[in-house]
Amino acid sequence: MGGRPGHQPSATPPLPLNWPSHVPYLTAPAYSPHLTPAHLRALRTRPADPSDPLPAIPRDLKPGPCASVLITPITDPSHPAHGQAGLFATCDLAPGELILPYLGEIHIGTAPFGSGGSEEGYNYAQSDYDLWLGREADLAVDAARMGNEARFVNDYRGVPGRGGRKANAEFRVVWDARTAEICMAVFVLPAGKRAVGRARVVGITRGEEVLVSYGRGFWQGRREADGQDVDGEGGAS
Ligand SMILES: C[S@@+](CC[C@H](N)C(=O)[O-])C[C@H]1O[C@@H](n2cnc3c(N)ncnc32)[C@H](O)[C@@H]1O
Numbered sequence: 001m002g003g004r005p006g007h008q009p010s011a012t013p014p015l016p017l018n019w020p021s022h023v024p025y026l027t028a029p030a031y032s033p034h035l036t037p038a039h040l041r042a043l044r045t046r047p048a049d050p051s052d053p054l055p056a057i058p059r060d061l062k063p064g065p066c067a068s069v070l071i072t073p074i075t076d077p078s079h080p081a082h083g084q085a086g087l088f089a090t091c092d093l094a095p096g097e098l099i100l101p102y103l104g105e106i107h108i109g110t111a112p113f114g115s116g117g118s119e120e121g122y123n124y125a126q127s128d129y130d131l132w133l134g135r136e137a138d139l140a141v142d143a144a145r146m147g148n149e150a151r152f153v154n155d156y157r158g159v160p161g162r163g164g165r166k167a168n169a170e171f172r173v174v175w176d177a178r179t180a181e182i183c184m185a186v187f188v189l190p191a192g193k194r195a196v197g198r199a200r201v202v203g204i205t206r207g208e209e210v211l212v213s214y215g216r217g218f219w220q221g222r223r224e225a226d227g228q229d230v231d232g233e234g235g236a237s
Pocket residue numbers: 080081084085086128129151152153154155156157158159
């Protein structure tokens with residue numbers, strides 16, 4: 001066999017550190033077999049609104065593990081996702097910077113998801129990793145069963161040591177120039193108008209957890225599923 005010792009030719013891409021072995025790692029989107037030609041057309045049509053253009057993932061963004069983030073087990077018992085994992089910055093990230101695409105299985109957004117109910121024994125509506133790509137197009141992306149590092153982004157609520165700060169990142173729908181499809185991605189939040197000093201150039205500091213807001217609806221749905229009182233505020237924004 002040729003090649004350098006210890007370097008076996010391999011068809012599988014490298015995995016990010018701490019990637020869970022039971023979840024397939026994606027370097028490109030996966031597609032539900034139930035997507036119709038109309039769904040695929042919508043997915044592959046770049047919305048043309050010059051007043052509100054979609055941000056783009058550049059053609060030269062390399063697929064595979066993202067060097068700016070690290071999947072990290074949460075060992076702090078006071079963290080609300082203790083025992084799970086989160087995504088942490090490995091370098092300072094600039095306000096408004098694209099961190100990475102959110103990859104998963106692109107599927108029909110509303111039940112019965114094109115599959116005639118639960119015949120496959122899987123219900124996207126119960127996934128904690130499911131995001132809308134477009135309500136009008138009825139498209140969503142679910143990273144529960146497969147995905148990339150972005151599936152480990154936690155919500156800021158209750159995370160200790162934030163000093164009153166909320167999310168430092170956000171999900172945004174983008175145009176992926178590599179696939180010529182709409183896609184979800186994680187961005188550093190832009191600097192606020194009143195940002196001064198370092199906050200104008202660094203949105204997320206090296207070692208800090210990347211935290212978004214899942215939105216009030218996510219936590220309300222969670223409390224309903226748990227049979228809790230949904231009239232209470234419960235910290236959702
Ligand atoms: C998209 S996953 C985030 C990654 C997850 N921590 C993991 O290790 O797979 C969403 C789940 O993370 C947990 N989570 C994220 N942010 C949280 C928060 N602020 N408080 C409590 N649980 C949180 C919840 O269990 C939620 O259902």
